[in-house]
Amino acid sequence: MIDRDSPVTEEELHAFVDGELPADRQEAVAAWLSAHPEQAALVAAWRAQAESIRARYGAVAHEPVPGRFALDRLMRQGRASGGRSWAALAAAAAVVAFLVGGGTGWVARGATAAAPNGFDAFTADALDAYKLYVVEVRHPVEVPGSERPHMTQWLSKRLGAELRIPDLQSIGLKLVGGRLLPGPTGAAAFYMYEGPSGERFTIYCAKAVSPETALRFKEGQRVAAFYWVDDKVAYAVSGPADRDQLEKVAKTVYEQVDRSGAKKS
Amino acid sequence: MATFGKQVEAKIPALRRYARALTRDSDIADDLVQDTLVRALRSEHLFHGGEIRSWLYTILTNLNRNRLRSLARRPLHSPLEDNDAPDLAGPEAGSRDIERALATLVEDQRNALLLVVLEGLSYREVAQVQGVPIGTVMSRLARARVQIKGFLDGERPALRRVK
Numbered sequence: 001m002i003d004r005d006s007p008v009t010e011e012e013l014h015a016f017v018d019g020e021l022p023a024d025r026q027e028a029v030a031a032w033l034s035a036h037p038e039q040a041a042l043v044a045a046w047r048a049q050a051e052s053i054r055a056r057y058g059a060v061a062h063e064p065v066p067g068r069f070a071l072d073r074l075m076r077q078g079r080a081s082g083g084r085s086w087a088a089l090a091a092a093a094a095v096v097a098f099l100v101g102g103g104t105g106w107v108a109r110g111a112t113a114a115a116p117n118g119f120d121a122f123t124a125d126a127l128d129a130y131k132l133y134v135v136e137v138r139h140p141v142e143v144p145g146s147e148r149p150h151m152t153q154w155l156s157k158r159l160g161a162e163l164r165i166p167d168l169q170s171i172g173l174k175l176v177g178g179r180l181l182p183g184p185t186g187a188a189a190f191y192m193y194e195g196p197s198g199e200r201f202t203i204y205c206a207k208a209v210s211p212e213t214a215l216r217f218k219e220g221q222r223v224a225a226f227y228w229v230d231d232k233v234a235y236a237v238s239g240p241a242d243r244d245q246l247e248k249v250a251k252t253v254y255e256q257v258d259r260s261g262a263k264k265s
Numbered sequence: 266m267a268t269f270g271k272q273v274e275a276k277i278p279a280l281r282r283y284a285r286a287l288t289r290d291s292d293i294a295d296d297l298v299q300d301t302l303v304r305a306l307r308s309e310h311l312f313h314g315g316e317i318r319s320w321l322y323t324i325l326t327n328l329n330r331n332r333l334r335s336l337a338r339r340p341l342h343s344p345l346e347d348n349d350a351p352d353l354a355g356p357e358a359g360s361r362d363i364e365r366a367l368a369t370l371v372e373d374q375r376n377a378l379l380l381v382v383l384e385g386l387s388y389r390e391v392a393q394v395q396g397v398p399i400g401t402v403m404s405r406l407a408r409a410r411v412q413i414k415g416f417l418d419g420e421r422p423a424l425r426r427v428k
Contacts, residue, residue, distance in 0.1 A: 014406055018381055020388055046410050049417075050382035052363035057286040057383055061278040066295065069277050071270050074302050212307075 008032050013039060017046045121184050123218045123225045126204035126236030129181055129190055130223055134200045140192055141177030151178050155189040161207050161233050166256040168193050171248060173201060185209075193249075201239040201249050208234035217243070226250035230257065269309055272317045273302065279318075279384060280325060286379050287329055289364055297332070301325040322384065323394045326376050333372060366416040374409035377402050 008016075008029050015021045016029045033040040067073075133140050143151045148165055156163045158180055165175065173193040181188045183206035191203045213229040224241040227234070235257065237250040280301060284294035301324045367375055373395065380386045380394060392399045 010407065011403055014403060014410070015388075018388070018406075045414050049363070049366075049410060049413050052360065053286065053367070053379070053383050056360040056363050057282055060282040060285045063278070063281070065277050065281070068295070068299060069302065071274055071302070071306065074299065075306055 008036075008039070013043055014046070017043055017050070119213075119216055119218075119227055122204075122206070122234055123216075123227050123236050125181075125184060125188070126202070126225055126227075126238050127218075127220060127223055129188075129204055130202045130225075130238035133179075133190070133192065134202065140200075142179035144177040145175030147177075148175065155180060155187075158187045159189055159205075159207055159233075160186075163189055163205065163233070164257055165191055166203065166253045168201075168249065168252055171252050172196055173249065176200070199240060201237065201246075203253055204236045204238065205233055208232055219243070228254070230254070233257070269317075270306070273305055273321065276318055276321050277302070280321060283322065283379060283384050284325060284329070286367065286383055287325075287375065289368060293332075297325060297329055300328050304328070316390070319386070319390050319393050322380060322386070322390075326394055330372065362417055363413075366413040369416055370409050370412055374405045374412070377405040378409040378413075381406060 012021065012025070012029060016026060016033075019026070021029060033043060143154070152163060152165050155165075155178060165178065167175070173195050176192040176194050178189060178191040181190045181204070183204075186207065188204055188206040193201045193203075195201075208229040210229055211232050216227045218225050218227065219241055222241050223238060224243060224246055225236045225238040226246060227236045229235070235253065237246065237253050239246045239249060277298065280298045281294065284297045284301075285291060288294045288297065301321060304324050305321055367379075370378070376395060377391055380391045381388070386394070388399050388402050391402045395402060395405075
């Protein structure tokens with residue numbers, strides 16, 4: 001241990017004020033300060049700052065907690081408002097990345113469960129399906145978009161999850177139809193949409209292991225996909241590699257499938 | 266879930282205190298706390314043991330940073346200036362001074378200082394919340410203290426003169 005007369009660094013003075021020094025060093029610094037009035041004044045000023053901050057805001061923690069913070073209510077509210085908003089999904093993604101990078105006490109389990117294998121395999125399958133069927137002129141789908149109710153029922157049954165086939169008319173995309181495909185862990189549902197100038201987007205979805213994950217983006221040479229898991233269903237929205245355009249499609253899809261989740265509960 | 270919920274619930278008063286000091290606006294602060302709680306409850310599966318307290322402070326700190334970032338894209342107005350009452354002497358003036366002094370800090374410094382002196386987190390915990398080494402936390406803390414001291418030393422005599 002450093003002896004009583006060793007010089008005290010400014011860092012140590014801060015640690016002294018914040019109680020971060022080992023007990024014996026704490027004492028030594030206190031003794032040192034009694035012989036160094038200038039530094040003692042500094043320490044006193046820092047302590048006074050801390051006191052003012054506590055005096056100003058400390059009482060907030062003793063206020064009764066407002067009713068809006070009742071947890072069961074917050075959880076209901078979260079679901080009623082359609083769960084995670086698209087923006088919230090992006091923000092949560094930042095939190096996940098941060099936890100993985102900086103955390104020692106915890107890991108982002110959702111992220112590890114989905115990556116790299118789950119996410120990569122799933123989006124690779126989705127992009128393969130996209131590339132395979134998007135060029136198909138005569139038989140791009142098994143069931144035409146005009147039979148939406150039938151298709152919803154059929155694919156939901158085969159996947160073992162209640163699906164909702166998004167309506168993307170609001171962004172100018174018409175449902176061409178859908179088909180059943182093999183997925184990483186069983187059946188996968190595949191829907192195709194077409195825009196006014198013939199551009200095609202597809203949604204590939206299957207049951208997932210993790211209940212939900214952050215949003216991910218994968219870009220190939222000419223195609224790209226957004227991937228996420230929500231309410232135990234994984235989605236990959238694929239299309240031409242124009243991120244802004246694809247994000248608009250993915251966001252619309254997200255909001256619609258999420259609303260169906262809210263309806264269920 | 267019951268325990269997780271209970272643990273989160275127990276932290277609400279402290280989160281409100283931290284948010285109030287961070288934003289210096291009770292409405293914004295409570296919105297921030299609410300967002301933090303919703304986010305935490307929906308991300309329970311992302312929490313894998315460890316200290317729930319640091320995790321919640323992390324979410325709140327990140328959300329506030331996002332808020333400030335989106336605010337920065339719009340023209341800023343300072344709520345502090347808007348409702349400035351005539352300056353008072355006594356303890357009232359002191360608490361106002363510290364509020365203004367905090368407002369002059371860089372966000373990362375304000376986070377570090379408040380987490381240490383108001384929330385009682387250790388340097389190690391703050392490092393975890395901010396995702397930086399402990400040395401960075403200490404230098405943020407040091408700069409925050411210098412800045413506040415400078416502000417208070419410069420500001421107080423001026424206020425007295427006005428009176």
